[in-house]
Amino acid sequence: MFTESRWQKINAYARERVSGNDSYHDIEHTLRTADTAIRLAVAERADRGICWAAAMLHDICKKEQGDHAAEGAKLAKRFLIDIGVDEQTAERVRDAIHFHNKDFDSTAPIERQVLWDSDKLYIETPEGFRKRMLPYWIMRKGRKAGIETAVEEYYFYKARFHTKTAIKEAGKCEKEMEQVIAGLKAEV
Numbered sequence: 001m002f003t004e005s006r007w008q009k010i011n012a013y014a015r016e017r018v019s020g021n022d023s024y025h026d027i028e029h030t031l032r033t034a035d036t037a038i039r040l041a042v043a044e045r046a047d048r049g050i051c052w053a054a055a056m057l058h059d060i061c062k063k064e065q066g067d068h069a070a071e072g073a074k075l076a077k078r079f080l081i082d083i084g085v086d087e088q089t090a091e092r093v094r095d096a097i098h099f100h101n102k103d104f105d106s107t108a109p110i111e112r113q114v115l116w117d118s119d120k121l122y123i124e125t126p127e128g129f130r131k132r133m134l135p136y137w138i139m140r141k142g143r144k145a146g147i148e149t150a151v152e153e154y155y156f157y158k159a160r161f162h163t164k165t166a167i168k169e170a171g172k173c174e175k176e177m178e179q180v181i182a183g184l185k186a187e188v
C-alpha cells in the first residue's frame, strides 16, 4: 500500500505535475486540499492514505485540454501502479480523482466525497474566497464578470458538499461570507 518511499514519490510527482498550473491550482492548492482531505478522512472514517494520495494527485492534468479529472485519474492510477501500489488501492484513488469535478450522490464511496469536499472547502471561507477565488476570476474575466462568477461559484459549491463535516464547516462562515458578498454586489 502506501509506504514512506511511496509517499515521497507521490509528493515529488504531484509537485512536478502541478508546477505549470494556473495561479489558483498551484502546489499551495494541492497541499491545502491534501491537509483538508486528511482532516475530513479522520472525521468521516474514510481511508486516510487514499484520500491523501487522491488529493495530492487530483489536479495533475489541470493544464491540459479536456476533462482534467478524467485524464488526471487515469494518469494517477498508472503512476501509482508503477511505484508499486496495489490495483485495488490505485483504483479507489482513480475513482475519487475522476469524480472531483462531477455530480454524484451520498451513496458514492466516502473517499470520493472527501476529495470533492476538500477541493472546494477553502473557497467557502472569507480568506479563501478573497485570497484565491476572487482574484482568480477577476484575472480571467475582468472585475464585474469576475466578481459575479466567483459569487456564483461560492453558492454553487455551498449547496453541494457531501460529508457532514464539510457541510458543517462551510456553514460556519456563512454570515461573514454574506457580508463579503453584499459588499461586492454593491460594487458591481
Ligand SMILES: [Fe+2]
Pocket (backbone or CB within 6 Å): 058, 059, 062, 068, 069, 100, 101
Ligand atoms: Fe480539479
Ligand SMILES: [Fe+2]
Pocket (backbone or CB within 6 Å): 025, 029, 033, 058, 059, 119
Ligand atoms: Fe483542485
